[in-house]
Every structure is written in C-alpha cells, then in structure tokens.
Amino acid sequence: MPLDASLTFLGAAGQVTGSCYLLEWNEQKVLLDCGMVQGGDQITDLHRFRFQFRPKDIDAVILSHAHIDHSGLLTLLLAHGFRGQIYCTEGTANLLPVLLKDAVHLYLKDLEWQNRQRARLGKPEQEPRMTLKDVEGVIRCLKPISYQQQKDVLPGLTLEFLDAGHILGSAIVQLWLKHGQAMRKLVFSGDLGNPATVLMHDPSIVKQADVVLMESTYGDRDHQPLSNTLEEFANALAEADKAGGNVFIPAFALGRSQEILYYLGVLYHQGRLRQKMVVLDSPMAIEITRIYNEMIDEFDKKDTQVFKKYGAHDLQSFLPILHLTEKVEQSMALNRVTQGAIIIAGSGMCNGGRIAHHLKHNLWKNANHIIFVGFQAKGTLGRKLVDGESRVKVMGQPLVVKATIHTIGGFSAHAGQSQLINWAKAIGGQPQFYLVHGEPQAQLVLQEKLQQRGLKVDIASMGQKIQL
Structure with a gap:
C-alpha cells in the first residue's frame, strides 16, 4: 500500500x-x-x-x-x-x-x-x-x-x-x-x-x-569574515574609550548576548578591553546566560577550551569585570555611571525594555557610543538610529542624537x-x-x-x- x-x-x-x-x-x-x-x-x-x-x-x-x-x-x-x-x-x-x-x-x-x-x-x-x-x-x-x-x-x-x-x-x-x-x-x-x-x-x-x-x-x-567583524567591534570599543563616555549595546537576549560576552572576554584577556566594567542589564539575557553556563559542556570545545587557559569555567567567570543587574533599582543606578562602562540591555531593536531608558538618559551626550550588533527592523527606534536620524523620540520624549552610532553587521x-x-x-x-x-x-x-x-x-x- x-x-x-x-x-x-x-x-x-x-x-x-x-x-x-x-x-x-x-x-x-x-x-x-x-x-x-x-x-x-x-x-x-x-x-x-x-x-x-x-x-x-x-x-x-x-x-x-x-x-x-x-x-x-x-x-x-x-x-x-x-x-x-x-x-x-x-x-x-x-x-x-x-x-x-x-x-x-x-x-x-x-x-x-x-x-x-x-x-x-x-x-x-x-x-x-x-x-x-x-x-x-x-x-x-x-x-x-x-x-x-x-x-x-x-x-x-x-x-x-x-x-x-x-x-x-x-x-x-x-x-x-x-x-x-x-x-x-x-x-x-x-x-x-x-x-x-x-x-x-x-x-x-x-x-x-x-x-x-x-x-x-x-x-x-555570504557574511564577511568573522575576523573583520571582531576587529570592527574592537575598534568601536577603543574609539568609545577615547571619547570618555559609556558604550550601550542593545541586547538580543538569546544567542547574541552570550556571543558578545564571549568576545568581550577574549578582548579582556588580550588586554584590548579598556573599559572597567561590563554590565548585562537584561533579566532575560541573564537567565539565558545561566542556562548556557549550566550546559557549557554542550558547546564547541574549540571555543570553550580557552576558558581553562585563564582559569575560567563558563561565560561569567571568563569575564571578571561582568556585572549582572536583575533588579530595576540596579539598572536605574547605572545612570550615575558616566564613563568606562559597557552596558548590554534589552530590547535588541530598542523598541522597549531597559535600553530605552538608557538611551533616554544618554543618547544626547556626545561622549557616548551605541553599538548595534543585530538586525534592526523597519519602524523600530534601532532602525532609525542606524539610518542616521538626528532627532528621535524615546519613550515619547524628543531627543537629539549626539552619541556615536556603530553598526557591526557581521554577527549572524x-x-x-x-x-x-x-x-x-x-x-x-x-x-x-x-x-x-x-x-x-x-x-x-x-x-x-x-x-x-x-x-x-x-x-x-x-x-x-x-x-x-
């Protein structure tokens, strides 16, 4: 039949x-x-x-x-x-x-x-x-x-x-x-x-x-070679350090945030990361990172073997300057940090979440840098910033864009x-x-x-x- x-x-x-x-x-x-x-x-x-x-x-x-x-x-x-x-x-x-x-x-x-x-x-x-x-x-x-x-x-x-x-x-x-x-x-x-x-x-x-x-x-x-993407990322961070402000990275909670933490760890151990603190300011990304850490044995050994070289066992211990801010009060306190920080916050396209609050407080300051590491859909605040708009509304408030905007397109x-x-x-x-x-x-x-x-x-x- x-x-x-x-x-x-x-x-x-x-x-x-x-x-x-x-x-x-x-x-x-x-x-x-x-x-x-x-x-x-x-x-x-x-x-x-x-x-x-x-x-x-x-x-x-x-x-x-x-x-x-x-x-x-x-x-x-x-x-x-x-x-x-x-x-x-x-x-x-x-x-x-x-x-x-x-x-x-x-x-x-x-x-x-x-x-x-x-x-x-x-x-x-x-x-x-x-x-x-x-x-x-x-x-x-x-x-x-x-x-x-x-x-x-x-x-x-x-x-x-x-x-x-x-x-x-x-x-x-x-x-x-x-x-x-x-x-x-x-x-x-x-x-x-x-x-x-x-x-x-x-x-x-x-x-x-x-x-x-x-x-x-x-x-x-095809995507550009990863080595080019990483150099582009490292150069953007170095430029931000010279400017004397903070770096804000809109976070895609699953996958991209963990990938960025890994590369920041690599730059830290190479002595190329000048910023003094990295903050993961997304409860969802924090929870997913913990799952990644618990399942670290599932990942590609050629990438995770570098952990042992520096006495680390997961993404968090690989980046000693990493801080996790789960509570709203901790996130709000970041507004008092005026320089030397890399803040990774959701949402990835800036259409809500904690990144919107950070942009409201920091987008109009020319010492700050925003680094986009993921696709920005049409109509989102992220897309408007990537497209170079000089004035935007954030949480209903009109703002002038003076922060430097970087788009790193090779992560996929x-x-x-x-x-x-x-x-x-x-x-x-x-x-x-x-x-x-x-x-x-x-x-x-x-x-x-x-x-x-x-x-x-x-x-x-x-x-x-x-x-x-």
Missing part, C-alpha cells in the same frame, strides 16, 4: 518569520514548529489570528528550536485545545519556558495598556487570547530528546534530531514516515547555523533524504549562501528541496545557485500543499 502523506506550508513561506508546517499521514497530524509572525502590531495580529486547523486535532508538535518565530504560538495552540506532546532537544526544553513567559508577559502588559485606551473611548475590553497558565501547559507537554537518538513518536513516525549549530538546542529534524513497506524520509533544516558563530558546533550533515525543507534567510549573500547565527549550498550538496538520495524561511529575492538567488549544481529545488508558497 502506498504512503498517503502530505505537507502544508502554513508559515515562513516567502518570509522569514512564523515557521509552521502541517504534516498529515495515516489520519495523523503533526506540526513542524508553531512560530509567531513578528514585526507587526502584536495585539492586533494575535487577536485576528486563526489557526488553519483545529488545534485539538494535532497529535504532536516537533520543534526545531526555541526562537519565538518558531515557537511563539505554542501557548495559543494550548489555549485552543492542543493536548499532545511537544518534541524538542534538551537545550530547547531549558530555554523555551524563559522565552514563552517573557513573550506572554509582554503581550499581557501591552493588552492591559490597550484596554485602558479602549475604555477611554467607550470601547469594550479585549479578553486575553493566552495566559501564563498556557505557558505552564506548554512546559508540561515538552518531551526532550537528545541529539542523534531515534525515537518512534507516533505509529509510523520516527524522529531524530541533529545539531543545527544555530543556537543552544537548535535542531535539524529528520523524520521517517512508514506505512506497510512504504517509507519516505523528510528533513527540515530548521535554522542552519553559521559555522563561524562562537560556541556552536557546525551544522550536522544529513546523509540522505527524499524531501528537504531548507531555510534560505541568507540565500543571496544563520548560514550564508555558500554554507547553505554546501550543506544541501552533501545530502544523498537526490531529494526534492523546498526553500522556506527566506525573503523572495534571497530564495530566487539560492534556487538558481542550487539548480546550477543539479539539485531539484522549488520555492514554497503560503498555503501550498505537497504530496510526499
């Missing part, structure tokens, strides 16, 4: 956010990822959002990694009746509660503010679509599996995770679908890591596949074009590729490059259903 199986692209098709794919076979339904679409008005988008299936009909979820654009709708899935199991790696199971609690907390806070505005206009309040109880429900559903451990998760479905090298716990998903004598192997790349990224292993090689869902975020370009946890091509070429079995998680221009360029190498490649479209 032939295998009757299909896959529907419900997210991250023609865009780089909202990863979600519905796998159906033998009257069973499994989701690959359940991610939130980011970049718009979260309240409006969430309250308009409707799943294109009944959540209670989903038998299981298989999660590639913890980033919100891959996991953020799990709480909504629980709120609407899902009661299956969520399979992920051990690293993802440790990180996910931190990220989901933070996302739901921010959602409820924004909803409360909007409801106050609605009340003033005589409009009825909006009920929350998800709560922290739903996060607890997600946590109870988590079923961690180690890398390279095959597990039968449903009748006729075997799962194995390989290391994707993107963030702690990120996985390439390998699935074997069986029905009688028929079998097909489906591979979902998740987000493939940049081999140059510190602490992460290189993405694992897949030996064989029939169908591959492959990310294409940087399908149209995603594979570049050449790395994507090499990963795809290594897969045996003449698989059919479907490009996901990428903007159309990047996907068209990558498709052409892969086809030139004899691979069968299509670009997935939203709502498209394919037979496996």
